[in-house]
Amino acid sequence: MKIPKRLQPLLDAHMIEDVIGQLQSGKEAEVYVVRVKGELCCAKIYKEANNRTFKQKTQYTEGRKVRGSRRARAMESSSKYGRQEREAEWQNTEVDALYHLASVGVKVPKPLGYHEGVLLLQMVTDADGNPAPRLNDVDVTAEEARAYHLDLIRESVKILCAGLIHGDLSEFNVLKAADGLVIIDLPQAIQATANNAFGLFERDLSQLAAFFGRFAPEILETNYAKEIWKFFENGKLKPDTVLTGKFEGSNRKADVRAVMSEINDAREDEMEKRGFRNK
Numbered sequence: 001m002k003i004p005k006r007l008q009p010l011l012d013a014h015m016i017e018d019v020i021g022q023l024q025s026g027k028e029a030e031v032y033v034v035r036v037k038g039e040l041c042c043a044k045i046y047k048e049a050n051n052r053t054f055k056q057k058t059q060y061t062e063g064r065k066v067r068g069s070r071r072a073r074a075m076e077s078s079s080k081y082g083r084q085e086r087e088a089e090w091q092n093t094e095v096d097a098l099y100h101l102a103s104v105g106v107k108v109p110k111p112l113g114y115h116e117g118v119l120l121l122q123m124v125t126d127a128d129g130n131p132a133p134r135l136n137d138v139d140v141t142a143e144e145a146r147a148y149h150l151d152l153i154r155e156s157v158k159i160l161c162a163g164l165i166h167g168d169l170s171e172f173n174v175l176k177a178a179d180g181l182v183i184i185d186l187p188q189a190i191q192a193t194a195n196n197a198f199g200l201f202e203r204d205l206s207q208l209a210a211f212f213g214r215f216a217p218e219i220l221e222t223n224y225a226k227e228i229w230k231f232f233e234n235g236k237l238k239p240d241t242v243l244t245g246k247f248e249g250s251n252r253k254a255d256v257r258a259v260m261s262e263i264n265d266a267r268e269d270e271m272e273k274r275g276f277r278n279k
Contacts, residue, residue, distance in 0.1 A: 006045045006118055007032065015113060015120070016043065023131055028187075033131075036120060041112060044119040046091050046187075094187040095119060097164060105239075106158045107182050127178040135171035135181070135211070145215035151181055152208050153224050156201075158239045160232055164189050165197055169204035171211045198229050223247040 003011065003019055010016045020033040023042065032043045091114075098111040098121075110122035124132040140148065152174065159166060166173070167188040175182045190197060202225040213220035222245035230247070231237035 004030070004032065004045060006116070007034070007043060010034075010043070010115055010118060010120075013115070015115060016041075019043075028185075033123070034120070036112060040123050042109070042121040042123055044121060046117045046119070091117060091119070091187065093189055094185070097186040097189040101159060101162055101164070101186075104158065104162045106162065107155055107180060108186070109182060109184060124175050124177045124182050124184075126176065132175040132177040132182065135174045135176055138176050140212070140215050142216045145212040145219065148181060149208060149212040149216070149219050152183075153205070153228075153243065153245075154239070155181075155183060156205060156208075157228060157237065157241065157243075159183075160192055160201065160228065161237055161239050163192050165192055165194075165201045166204055167200045170207040192232070198225075201225060201229065 001019065001021060007016065007019055011019070016034040016036050017038070018035040020035065020040065022030065023033050024031040027047070029047055030045045032045070034041055034043045095111060095114045098108055098119075101108050102110055109124050112120040112122060114120070126132045135148070152169070156166070156169065166183065166186060167190050168185065169183065173183060173185045175184055190200060192201075205225040205228075209219050209222060209224075224243060224245050226247040227243060227245065228237065228241075231241055
């Protein structure tokens with residue numbers, strides 16, 4: 001196969017030994033299977049900003065810490081340098097988040113290195129050793145939906161305790177691996193102290209509830225977001241905090257039609273944004 005131009009420098013520097021083939025291609029990034037030290041890994045090649053379609057990006061950049069006042073000023077401008085700095089910040093957010101979350105035990109792909117817009121990652125595989133599928137591509141039973149939902153709620157708590165919020169968590173950004181679920185795609189991760197942090201956190205958990213509620217409708221009646229956030233605001237949230245999925249004073253009832261409409265809209269937006277096709 002023809003070697004992608006962005007991967008050639010990694011081959012020349014012996015960061016990767018071989019390019020096996022393309023795994024996924026989308027509007028945000030392209031993912032290739034490569035060999036690193038004899039092991040199959042993934043190389044995620046970020047696309048240029050003008051080739052991406054991530055919507056409402058400003059809500060994800062609020063509150064991000066930028067190193068250096070010159071960079072901060074440049075990122076606010078429309079200059080070529082400013083665009084380059086915004087692009088670098090967008091990519092570095094995922095790199096930093098993955099290293100940070102992996103270090104505190106969150107189930108994310110292990111980052112192996114980053115070089116000029118290419119992120120090397122551990123290959124996440126299924127029980128047969130093949131690339132793990134996304135949750136939206138697998139059949140889920142009611143029992144599995146309940147277990148998976150609680151697992152991702154717990155992982156979301158870990159992420160929050162680590163000071164971050166995924167910001168785009170859904171069935172499209174979770175892989176079903178041989179040893180459980182793995183959360184992926186974090187370029188839009190934000191600090192938990194940002195002004196819009198709770199709104200994005202609540203949306204993450206609502207998207208999870210909407211998806212799993214298709215298979216276990218009682219999940220639609222839970223309200224983990226407000227319960228978790230109350231613990232967080234009071235400084236009492238820990239990775240093992242006992243949760244009930246209920247929030248005192250909330251009379252929330254399942255509006256199945258509204259929730260399903262929301263997730264269907266999100267699914268259409270996600271598919272349009274990513275344009276991923278499995279190889």
